[in-house]
Amino acid sequence: MQTYKALVQDTLNEQIYQQIKEKLFVGEFQPGDRLVLSSLATALGTSAVPVRDALQKLESLGALRLERTFVVPQLTVEELAEIRDIRENLEGLSAARAARAATPESLAVLHSHFEAIVDAAHANDTSRFLRANARFHLHIAEMSNSPILRDMIEQLWLRMGPSVRLAKAESGKLINAIPDHEAAYAAIAARDASAARKAVVSDVVGCFGILAESFQGGNA
Numbered sequence: 751m752q753t754y755k756a757l758v759q760d761t762l763n764e765q766i767y768q769q770i771k772e773k774l775f776v777g778e779f780q781p782g783d784r785l786v787l788s789s790l791a792t793a794l795g796t797s798a799v800p801v802r803d804a805l806q807k808l809e810s811l812g813a814l815r816l817e818r819t820f821v822v823p824q825l826t827v828e829e830l831a832e833i834r835d836i837r838e839n840l841e842g843l844s845a846a847r848a849a850r851a852a853t854p855e856s857l858a859v860l861h862s863h864f865e866a867i868v869d870a871a872h873a874n875d876t877s878r879f880l881r882a883n884a885r886f887h888l889h890i891a892e893m894s895n896s897p898i899l900r901d902m903i904e905q906l907w908l909r910m911g912p913s914v915r916l917a918k919a920e921s922g923k924l925i926n927a928i929p930d931h932e933a934a935y936a937a938i939a940a941r942d943a944s945a946a947r948k949a950v951v952s953d954v955v956g957c958f959g960i961l962a963e964s965f966q967g968g969n970a
Contacts, residue, residue, distance in 0.1 A: 766796055767804040774813055774822070774908050775884040776877075777915025781824040785814070813908035822912050827961075833910050834958040838951045840903050841887065845934060845950040846943035848893035856893045857939050863889055864935045871924035879924050880914060886931060890938070890950065913961060930956060 770790075773779050791801045805820045814820045825833075848856075866882035884907060891903040930953035937945035 762796065763800045763803050766794060766800040767807060769794060770801075770804045770808065771904075771908065774808070775888070775911045776881045777912050779822045780912050780915050781822050783822045783912070785820040785822070787819070808908065811905050811908060813905070823909070825910065825913050830910060830913060830958060830961055833906055834954060837903070837906055837910075837954045840899060840906070841891070841954055842947040842951045844891045844894040844896070844899050844903060845938065845946040847896060847899070848890045849938045849941050849943040849946040851893060851895045852938050852941065856889075860886065860889050860893065860935055860938065864931055867931050868928055871928055874922055874924055876915075876924070879927075883927070883931075884911065886934075887950075890934070893938070914957065916961070927953065927956065 779785065785805060787798050787801055787805070790805075791798045794801060805814060808814045809816055809820060812823075815823050863882055863886040867879060867886060870876075870878035870882055888900075888904065888907065891900040894900060930949050933949035934946055934953065937943075937949055
């Protein structure tokens with residue numbers, strides 16, 4: 751039987767892991783960033799132990815690389831294109847499954863993420879937009895009621911999240927992302943699996959297009 755101290759440590763480790771995951775999802779850590787253990791522990795207000803455990807776990811998932819210290823990988827356009835192709839299939843499937851399994855409670859959460867996307871887009875606030883966008887997509891994965899599918903999608907977001915931050919959309923262009931998200935929410939709310947899949951795939955393809963343009967323009 752675990753002691754109370756061990757249970758508390760497990761909880762702390764999970765909390766730190768989730769915080770670092772979130773930073774990767776939304777691009778707070780960018781490709782090439784070196785995650786110094788002591789600095790990150792100080793920033794998160796904890797000791798080095800749970801941070802080290804989290805970083806090692808993320809390395810095992812391919813989200814980080816160990817090069818003396820932990821580094822956020824720099825992906826090529828070809829690697830991002832491969833992630834796009836896989837996301838089309840996995841996130842399209844998760845959207846279809848979410849449409850079939852949606853509940854009033856899960857839809858309310860999804861709508862709150864959609865509203866956050868709209869607010870951030872109209873404010874041209876990239877940081878808030880990326881956070882809301884990641885939460886929107888990952889909540890759809892959660893709604894699919896498939897832990898295996900959700901974990902696979904999360905792992906892709908861990909790999910590509912830092913690169914999304916590099917996309918330099920022109921000022922005011924964030925609002926162009928609203929229609930696909932609106933269509934995805936509406937389709938899931940209507941229990942229309944086919945339309946949900948189509949809307950999410952359209953958004954995935956559009957996101958890659960912006961990324962590819964940025965890389966070709968030398969912003970990566």
